[in-house]
Amino acid sequence: MxxxxxxxxxxxxxxxxxxxxxxxxxxxxxxxxxxxxxxxxxxxxxxxxxxxxxxxxxxDRTHSYTMLKRINTLETENELLRGALASCGQGGSIS
Structure with a gap:
């Protein structure tokens, strides 16, 4: 030590x-x-x-990096879906 x-x-x-x-x-x-x-x-x-x-x-710390990257991708996809729903008049209220 x-x-x-x-x-x-x-x-x-x-x-x-x-x-x-x-x-x-x-x-x-x-x-x-x-x-x-x-x-x-x-x-x-x-x-x-x-x-x-x-x-x-x-x-393995690469697991954390991989999961954070996947979460960011899912958050981006979620925002895109909210925007698509909002433009269709659905209000964009998905969770």
Missing amino acids: DKNNDDIEIDDIIQALRRMATETGSLNCLGCGHEHNCSLRGCAVLMEAAEKLGQLNTF
Whole structure:
């Protein structure tokens, strides 16, 4: 991890959580409600957090771009339809 930067990379957080997961038995472990799911690999909560972050980290950002582009296209088409309906005397009230 970069000690000089306040922003910690997600990969670094995932690695730290996985390292911390094996350090069970601290006061945090007492009565968390998930201790029955802990195993030899360590704390169930920390392992799940690392897993979820890992899944989010693999999200393909091009999906967001593609969806935004499609939404813009649909909004443009909607405006064109409203204009066509308005010119036909329909009032342009479509949702």
